Amino acid sequence: MAIRPFPKKVSIPSQTVVFPQICPHCLDTASERIPIESKGVLTGFYVFYTKWKYSAIRVPFCAKFARIFSLSNCVWNIALIITVCLAIALGFSEGARHDRGSGLLLFFLIMGPASIPMWLSRPGKHIRLLAVDSASIQFAVQDPAYAEKVAALNNTSVVEWYD
Numbered sequence: 001m002a003i004r005p006f007p008k009k010v011s012i013p014s015q016t017v018v019f020p021q022i023c024p025h026c027l028d029t030a031s032e033r034i035p036i037e038s039k040g041v042l043t044g045f046y047v048f049y050t051k052w053k054y055s056a057i058r059v060p061f062c063a064k065f066a067r068i069f070s071l072s073n074c075v076w077n078i079a080l081i082i083t084v085c086l087a088i089a090l091g092f093s094e095g096a097r098h099d100r101g102s103g104l105l106l107f108f109l110i111m112g113p114a115s116i117p118m119w120l121s122r123p124g125k126h127i128r129l130l131a132v133d134s135a136s137i138q139f140a141v142q143d144p145a146y147a148e149k150v151a152a153l154n155n156t157s158v159v160e161w162y163d
């Protein structure tokens with residue numbers, strides 16, 4: 001059985017996107033913009049190399065979501081700094097006996113919990129950039145009403161999602 005986390009897909013036949021001023025997570029008024037990034041998109045296949053393209057588009061979200069998003073990013077960054085500091089301190093105190101295992105354990109002990117808020121507040125739960133090419137921009141959207149609004153604003157229609 002195919003996993004279908006996103007029920008709707010919007011394919012915009014243009015290089016520019018107009019977003020409704022509502023939040024994809026709660027459909028409330030959007031006031032902040034959060035960049036969403038596509039995964040590596042294969043844009044061409046050549047004999048000796050493949051060319052990957054990454055794109056980011058700034059999507060309007062509500063102030064509450066933006067706050068939670070920046071807070072969880074902040075938690076992540078602080079955890080990263082603590083991990084690096086502790087790893088350096090551990091390296092100095094244990095000297096040559098310091099092994100990679102304890103560093104790795106430290107990393108998981110701190111970064112593991114720190115990644116939970118990041119995971120819960122990811123914009124990708126609500127809207128995801130699927131592909132960008134010279135002819136169109138494609139999004140996967142969680143909320144059907146939001147998908148309809150994006151499609152209407154960009155003179156296109158919502159496509160059913162088949163994974």
Ligand SMILES: [Zn+2]
Pocket residue numbers: 023024025026027028061062063064065
């Ligand atoms: Zn919201």
